[in-house]
Amino acid sequence: MINKYTYILLLTSVLLSSFTSGQNQNSTSDFELLTTKTQFEAGSHIVLKFTDSDAEKPLLYCSNSFGSTVVVPSMENNKLHYKIPASIASKKGMVNWKLLNNEASISGQLKIVSKQEVATMETYIGPPSIEAGGTDYTMLVVIPTDSLDNPLAENTLVNAKHQFLSNQKNEDIFTKNLIAFKNIYSQLESGRMLVSSESLNTNSKEFTINVTAAIPTDFTISAKRPHDYADGNQITTFTTSIIKDKLENVVSDGTFVNFFITNKKGNILRTSGTTISGVATARMIHPDYEEDWSVKAYVDGMAESNVLSLTYKQVIDDFEVRFSQNNRDVTVGPLQSFMNQMIPDGLQVKLTISKDNLQLETYSKTSYNGYVQFILKSDIFINDSYKISIKTAGLEKTFENTKLW
Template sequence: MSKIIYLLPLLFYISCNKGKTEPKTNLPKIDYKWIQKTNETNAREKIDLILSGNFMTEDLYLGLSNDFGSSVITPRKRDANTFIFTIPKSLSKISGVLSYSLSYNNHVIDNGNINILPLNTALLETYCGPSHMVASLIDYSMIVVIPNDIYDNPNSGEHYTVEFDTKTKIEELVQTDELLSHRRIYSRQKKGKVLAKAYIDTIKSKVSDIIILANNATDFTISYTRNTSFSDGKELTTLKTSVIRDGYDNIIENGTMVNFYLTFNKTHLKIHGKVINGIATAQFVHPEIKREYSVQAFIENVSTSNIINIKYTTPNF
């Protein structure tokens, strides 16, 4: 229990003095020597700090701290006066600044920093989105690339990003900034798919798909078909649009809703149909009395059709 109490001030000291390298003053003079110590090293499975001095092992501790937390380790003896501190894998494999404080007999007698560098890039982690964009000259998606080493540490450097479709291929060298890089992928004027990836030397990322959808529909025309013009309350009239396209001549997406408004006097009826292969259809039952409808279709807040008039007459039998 007493050792745990002793360690708490040490952890507090490490946390408050991270990044400071000046040893604490007004402490008893203790003769010791670092046999193996480094200020900079690559991330790896094992980092040993070796110390020589006349210490009692049970009173010697090394406090460690990085951006992910703090820890305290005890040494193992190589001989009577040589002590080895092995930094745990959970800290030695993480790139960044690792601060340490050497404590003996409840006094911090030395401290410093080890700059742990990432290894060479082993993986290109990529994110691409949004996964859909509309046909245009201004809409875009974005590919974000994070180069990582084998321990998942972000790395710096440069790599290539590639975007390609059935007709074009664009390759660009991108520099990593603030641990990642990004590049815009602009849409095309035609519907389809764009593929994006990144690579450096023989390391390649996954390929991401970006779907280009049709833009907003332009105005269209409507027509109708029916077997008879009788107002018998039984027959059906079919309303049909022309092939609906966007401003780049792309057929609009299946499932787009088209609303047909039928007006007579001050009464309004509404029916709707979904676009399939660019055409929307809808049906309604003939009225039971003589009537004339004025019909117009809309894709709400986007486009409109022409106006047609449909007359229904009373059969003469």
């Protein structure tokens, strides 16, 4: 019987000593720490109790991850009670304390651990859009935190979940260095991937990752036009084939396509369009004189199309010029198109007037109802003979020694 009690006593003392081993007790101090617990859950009510040898009431310094403060004791049952403030008691990490008496002071440490519950799944995911093909990935970073905003203990299980098309996956990851992370790779198809995570029965919200097509591959273009006449009025529309990446995923809407048109003289016209469902369209007005175009489209730096050749036929074979009002009224027209209809308004006509091979003035007008009228004012052109030339639709007519009076 006596033996049993001795054993219990022995065991208790061993247990107690193991609890207090975390503290650097100083035997020369008048104060003695009575609180044996050194590990607390965040948010607990922590009171450090000391025996009090005399009337002295020293302050207690304590410091945690974020800051330091000093606690004033209260006396209860002849013991000094130091209530650790909430700002320290609620944050995970080591707390070191020191009794500020004048003699060799006594100090120690408390360990505050996070609650084993998840209040928030603090989630960071990025990049938000990745490339299809199985090489690109996004990274899910989860910091499970308790209700007091403490990251949970190391090796807390986090279940990382994601869904893509018919695929749905759950994977176990564990927190390390306060976080848990997982790389989520794309598959061969493009689309939207949904990601979420779970820890200790708390689920995060849903996150969306866009899996976009990889870089486009070469494509073809076609042109559509109401007729093949160079009337300077109708519009030719260029259309690409459906632009896809190497895995047959349609490139994302808004992919910019540039169309370069090279004409007979080697000049370059440019037009552009963005894709919708993989198809980009762009427009260009017809030339107003005979022309051969070669068109090639590019997704800059990534893909290009075939070369498309287009021929535009001349519509105006000839035009009349009439001089009246002392030759000062020059009327060009009628300007007639391919069915002899009056050319639509807006055809450009240029009149150049020169004297002794010296170009004096150039007037440019657009046609209206098939005619263009130039009036050469007597204030500007004194009575004399001039050379007048008129250009339109790639044709030119010159009248030497036209006398104005």
